[in-house]
Amino acid sequence: MDDLRDLYQEVILDHGKHPRNFRKAPAANRTAHGYNPLCGDQVEIFLELDEGGVVKDICFQGSGCAISTASTSMMTQALKGKTLAQARALFEEFHALITGTGEPDPEKLGKLAVFSGVREFPNRAKCATLAWHTMCAALENRAEPVSTE
């Protein structure tokens, strides 16, 4: 039960039930689609980058499990106001956190550290990282949907 509580922390359950920035962005200039064929999770990320390459707005739509919805929701909060380089760097940290590889920096991760419990559930890692992979695809304006497989 303990590792379940670590996985499904209050914050995660809250974001899973009430995702933030769950909408379309009318001024989005970068979008991408993500899909996890194993569980059917779908996400569409909308990004608005200003001329300086700073994330002015980021939001999403889609359907998924609590982990994937919460991860997407919290990612949108974390990335607002960040530069492209900062966004990518944060993904590196997050990836290290989820997969238990390397030494993630709690300072940089901030609230995203609540996802540390996912490490004990390797077959849920893709749920947590789908949004991030999709976000990277959006930054590169890749047309083909991102798939976890």
Add this chain to the structure above:
Amino acid sequence: MTSAAHTAPANEQTYDVHRIKADFPILAQQVHGHPLVYLDNAATTQKPRAVISALEHYYAADNANIHRGVHELSGRATKQYEEARAAVRAFLNAADDREIIFVRGATEGINLVADSFGRSFRAGDEIIVSTMEHHSNIVPWQMLCERSGAVLKVVPIDDDGEFLMDEYEKLLSPRTRMVGIVHQSNSLGTVNPVKETIARAHAAGARVLVDGAQAAPHQRLDVRALDTDFYVLSGHKMYGPTGIGVLYGKRELLESMPPYQGGGDMILSVSFEKTVYNKLPYKFEAGTPHIAGPIGLKAAIDYMQAVGLERIAAHEHELLAYGCELLAEIPGLRMIGTAAVRSSVLSFVLEGIHPHDIGTILDREGIAIRTGHHCAQPVMARYGVPATARASLAMYNSRSDVEALARGLRKTIEVFS
């Protein structure tokens, strides 16, 4: 709810589920500190010791290539391989061993028919499948349509997950060449009225392939009573090994069909001027087959028959009814698949909780279920859900297994509340 294929009364006294469970070594383990409750049988079943021993014995004592050696071991291997064919023939109540083709699984069986029987299909021909088909009984036909210009038609299902016979009747026409229908749905548990489906197809001049991957472990089969043209099975879903399946085909159809793959064993003679294909069933078994596969499958069939097919069906039917009762009491639970005649599948969604999260929480309780689209995305689309949670029963499951499931679901709700 009535069950498809049995009349014997269920009786827990005469059906010793604990003794049966003890025959499956894998079930005697703890998962995450709890006794394993295996409820993912529609994905694959566990293997009784008899099957594991048959495989081991074959490799330890009798392994050789078949149909080609003069030596003792080759003779033994060939004998056992062909005895397995006879066992499958009897299991399906087919008329002739030559109608039993060993393939890798249900998927390969369907691909074989789509490829070989479908080779004569032309633009304007029609193929009918139902909405509740597994992807393996959809995609090979779509590929055939792409190759041939044939058109795929789809029989709708109703909210309970019932095959709509009247809609099917409307789709049948002289253009219909083939009807593909699942005997028992893996995503809904619906047991389809295949006999009537076949009769109507025949009346329209069409042939029928029945996907029996899920039906095989749960009811007595009789391809002659059904009068089906083709029937496919997967060994691993009926307590046998993976990598072995069966295609049954009526002899005159198989005789008339071109080979599927070329190679050794499927020929009588080869020269660069002219190659003569072998007779049935070898025409469709190119190359060295998975020899141990049929041997393990025969052991599985023998095991099921020793327990008794009717008794297994009665036990599972009673367990399904009990499971439905328990799940009906879970707040916010909606069953997906409530057909009048169904078997062994409890597919459901919980309000506000994604199936994937249900699966993870149950797993920590040692309970294995499947979550996702179950290779039946058109069914998910029909019900407007991205995925379901599915518990599926087998002969070794007991009332305490479904009780554990219900407890696990209450715990899931607690975690999410």
